[in-house]
Amino acid sequence: MTNPSEPGPGLEGGANGGIQPGRYYGRGIPYLPIEGYPGKLIAFEGTDGVGRTTQIQLLREWLEVKGYGVVETGWTRSPLMQPTIELAKSSNTLNKLTFVLLYATDFADRLEKEIVPALKAGFVVLSDRYIFTAMARAGVRGIDRPWLRSLYGFAIAPHLVFYLNIDVKTLIGRVLEARGMDFWESGMDLKSGDDIYDSFRAYQSKLLREYSSMADEFHFRVVDARRPVDKIQDELRKQVAAFLEPVEKPVEATAAP
């Protein structure tokens, strides 16, 4: 149980040794060792309105029925930073670099106070967005990409990253049907024009390109999000089961007559 169960690709680890699930991406947090924790971190990425939250709820139900302890975490939900971020969004005075750092602060708070304790206690942590949305948004706004990667070097590499992939046209239809376009999701802060539709289209296209450019680097499992909800859920369950079962059920397998 307490043995490190990750068979990671390179044994050396560290920044250049490739990504090892359950370890820090980069320099990490020296005072917070995380190796060998029994929990699993599963991240769900994808742009606004792609259906992440719905999928996570369904997956949580399924996992809990199977007997797994589940903890959910989201983006900008930390009690420390939420008021500040909301204030910043409403006042529109923050520059993009400050925004990036506020989000990173928020993430650090959640990582140390929610994610790491849950992993230590053996939970399956379902993260509604992870660092990739923050990096995609910042990248689109012209923040230096190597700097972003170094900044988020304290993040833990998830065991699985599901990327819900969609095209802009389908996304637009879905967002308009569901709730309409929102100022931030349309990238209106980039001031590329007053038309929210045009802005949404241009901004989301850039975001999608930014996500795709990270897919290989961060081992995304790309899921076609244009399909019906239950089809997507089936695929997620299949992949999650394949990952969790061999780890969690070796005792059962040998006990069978």
Add this chain to the structure above:
Amino acid sequence: MPNSLTDRHEYPGKLFVVEGIDGSGKTTQLGLLAKWLSAEGHRVFVTEWNSSALVKAATKTGKKKNALTPMTFSLLHATDFADRLLYKIIPPLKAGMIVLADRYAYTAFARDVTRGVDRQWVRDLYSFAVRPDLTLYFRVPIDVSLDRLLARRVKLKFYEAGMDLGWSANPVESFRMFQGKVLGEYDRLVEEFGLEVIDAAPSITVQQRLVRTLVTKHVETSHVEAVDDEPL
């Protein structure tokens, strides 16, 4: 990754920084420097570490509940610094003014690493900062700084004394341990970033004379030795 903290800036203005632990006398020295430069006809802008309005709110919430971890402490100060750099420091530099900064990224390097944050990570974090034209580091032994602070009846600040680390329940003892390690980190920075060390033990006037001599190399002034001999 471009690193503007180590590359010379091209703004017409000048950025001078004072660094040192609490009780090193750096703020007094910065005040005297500002007076002199203004009297010399320069346009001067003074900025302090941790003074931007937006982040103050979050820092307060965090401090009240003692909720900041070394990482969130570090990131919060970087956020604050980014805000200040882009709104308060760069515009006057572009306008050809002299910016005097009471503490700079080096404070973060010294304190955050002492708190357990990765040394390289925090340096990369601040690579967007502008490299100062001159950084004066006021080096003072712990006992001298403590004597000065206690004589002024200054209540030792929670984070400044490193109380969040739980090394000692006694604020004075905690300050001594924490700032002792901070001094060690500063010593590293002297070489790495070329800080000018000023011995903070001699009189205010003697130190100020040295400060003005060092600054004269970077700005045009009429007379160098213009220090009144009466201490403040």
